[in-house]
Amino acid sequence: MKLLRFGPPGHERPGLLDRNGVIRDLSGVVSDIGPATLTEDGLAHLRALDTDRLAQVPDGTRLGPCVTGVSKVVCVGLNYRAHAAESGLPEPAEPVLFMKATTAICGPNDPVQMPRGATKLDWEVELGIVIGRTARYVDRADAFDHIAGYCVLNDVSERAFQTESTGQWVKGKSADSFCPIGPWMVTRDEVPDPQALRLWLEVDGQPMQDSTTADMIFGVAEIVSYISRFMTLLPGDVIATGTPQGVAMGRGPNHPWLQPGQTMRLGVEGLGEQRQSVRAFEG
Helix, strand or coil: EEEEEEEECCCCCCEEEECCCCCEEECCCCCCCCCCCCCHHHHHHCCCCCHHCCCEEECCEECCCCCCCCCCCCEEEEEEEHHHHHCCCCCCCCCEEEEECCEEEECCCCCECCCCCCCEEEEEEEEEEEECCCCCCHHHHHHHHHEEEEEEEECCHHHHHHHHHCCHHHHCCCCCEEECCCEEEEHHHHHCCCCEEEEEECCCCCCEEEEEEHHEECHHHHHHHCCCCCCCEEECEECCCCCCCCCCHHHCCCCCCCCCEEEEEECCCCCCCEEEEEECCCC
């Protein structure tokens, strides 16, 4: 299944993408695509539906973040071999973890707003994991049982905030609009091998990133297991699994950063595409 949320910001309703690519309204079936819906029982209930009987959502309706009720966004840094190399850093011996504020979450096609004082805005296409079952000290062999599904995620970053001055990653990762997720969450059963997915990103039509999840240093199962040693993962939580090579930061000191008016287009094989315009700070 491909589960999604649609409607104005703050007033999204639950939906799904049917086998014909039509968005259907689930608001008469579940209250939202959140923790209660993402459990095994919740997903089984949705699989049993006759989707042809659900109301169609008009074309052009805004898509919101594909899940709600996210208690935390946990991110893995330097998790692609080629990205570690372009960063001039050794491959980590263990996953490098940091967080994004949940207020950074936005819809897959919502504008990315440059925060006040931003000078080095960067892009990062990533495979996102959505947790469906509470995970605490989970063995790697059992990790997939705790995953509801996967989504496209753009780990938008402000590199000056991240690496200069006091150099704290969370500062460069957490501005409003810095975590577009969606367009939908694809349930785990439709992604038989998350380590064999192409992911890519373009800026104004120019290819910037093009790789596969096979280049991950730490795979999906190991990531879930590892994180669950240090914190409890709850249904609805999102994990950003790292970005491949091709970010602006890795392209040399003279490569331009994102600027207002530019557009990013990105996707992960089988999980859909996002498209975001960059806007100057407002407010």
